[in-house]
Amino acid sequence: MLAGALSATRSAAASGLSAVASRRGWVFGSAVRLTQLQDEPALRAAVLRECAVFTPEIDLKWDAIEPAPGRWSLGNIDGLVGFASEHGKTVRGHTLLWHRSTPAWVDQRLREHRDWRLISRHFASLMPRYGDAITQWDVVNEPIETGHRMDGLRRSVFLEAFGPDYIRRALVEARTVAPRARLMLNEYSLEYDNREERDRRYLFLKLIEGLKRSGTPLDGIGLQGHLDLRKGTVATSSIAGFLKELADMGLEIVVTELDVKEADYTATPDARDRMVADEVRRYLDTVLAQRGVSGVLTWGLSDRQSWLEVLEEDYRRFPGAWTKGDGPGLNRGLPYDAGMHRKPMYRAIEAAFHGR
Ligand code: GLA
Numbered sequence: 001m002l003a004g005a006l007s008a009t010r011s012a013a014a015s016g017l018s019a020v021a022s023r024r025g026w027v028f029g030s031a032v033r034l035t036q037l038q039d040e041p042a043l044r045a046a047v048l049r050e051c052a053v054f055t056p057e058i059d060l061k062w063d064a065i066e067p068a069p070g071r072w073s074l075g076n077i078d079g080l081v082g083f084a085s086e087h088g089k090t091v092r093g094h095t096l097l098w099h100r101s102t103p104a105w106v107d108q109r110l111r112e113h114r115d116w117r118l119i120s121r122h123f124a125s126l127m128p129r130y131g132d133a134i135t136q137w138d139v140v141n142e143p144i145e146t147g148h149r150m151d152g153l154r155r156s157v158f159l160e161a162f163g164p165d166y167i168r169r170a171l172v173e174a175r176t177v178a179p180r181a182r183l184m185l186n187e188y189s190l191e192y193d194n195r196e197e198r199d200r201r202y203l204f205l206k207l208i209e210g211l212k213r214s215g216t217p218l219d220g221i222g223l224q225g226h227l228d229l230r231k232g233t234v235a236t237s238s239i240a241g242f243l244k245e246l247a248d249m250g251l252e253i254v255v256t257e258l259d260v261k262e263a264d265y266t267a268t269p270d271a272r273d274r275m276v277a278d279e280v281r282r283y284l285d286t287v288l289a290q291r292g293v294s295g296v297l298t299w300g301l302s303d304r305q306s307w308l309e310v311l312e313e314d315y316r317r318f319p320g321a322w323t324k325g326d327g328p329g330l331n332r333g334l335p336y337d338a339g340m341h342r343k344p345m346y347r348a349i350e351a352a353f354h355g356r
Pocket of ligand 1 (some may be wrong): 307
């Protein structure tokens, strides 16, 4: 693990996944909302037992903290950071710039005035405030989009307002405001060998190489790790090659949002859990074998909090599979089921951390 990486030492719980992870120098954590911790004692206990680090699921996003100009709403993130500190945990700074959590008023002002001061003010309002508690920030979330531009940059409001240089500027700005923070880019769909994900890996690497070549302060890369059984199985050798390139550039690598979208909801729950666990094991065995990897976070601990749903199209793929009144239940792509029982995915993560 790299020096100064997501700290594993201070906060490892006595038992649970973070304890297992910490033996090999990794951290384990999960996304969570303050309100979930307040409302659900069993989840709160599991989070404390399993996690060394939390990602604020929504509490730190720009539209959550400043929904209208100057109308700050920092109660939830302050509460989450306080909870973490009280229990010896750390928090990931997710996320400063993301096209999907930019409040409408910011979007409009950026399009009209192209004024970088809005970005500076945003970073300066948040980064020093959580200076000691949040040491690692996703400065830009999801900068890549295929199918539009040769450089693969997403056509976001930031690109439209400031041009392709906005990513470098954002990282430089973040370094100025928070000189000791670890600065990251966080990205999705980098795991499979379909045409789009091959392009995404290539374009993302090109972007990162350019940033490093120009001396931009970039410390690490977040791999969201939203696995998807509809896409087949993860492309282990492509992932290994991709991560080697990142590690060769001296970057820290974190799996930031691991979960699994299922493909076959007609199988028995046991079979479904096995397919999820097998895919997680394949993925983590590959990732954890690479240099530079400092930890793994899931996007929630229990299926009940998952953003992944059984979709209309999933039902359509299996016509007649469910009679009126029954159905496949929740997507089962997280370590705990809705009743807070550990599933095979939990054991897969544990075994991957053990390396056996
Ligand atoms: C993306 C974002 C996260 C979260 C998830 C799922 O991966 O980075 O913040 O919103 O989607 O909702």
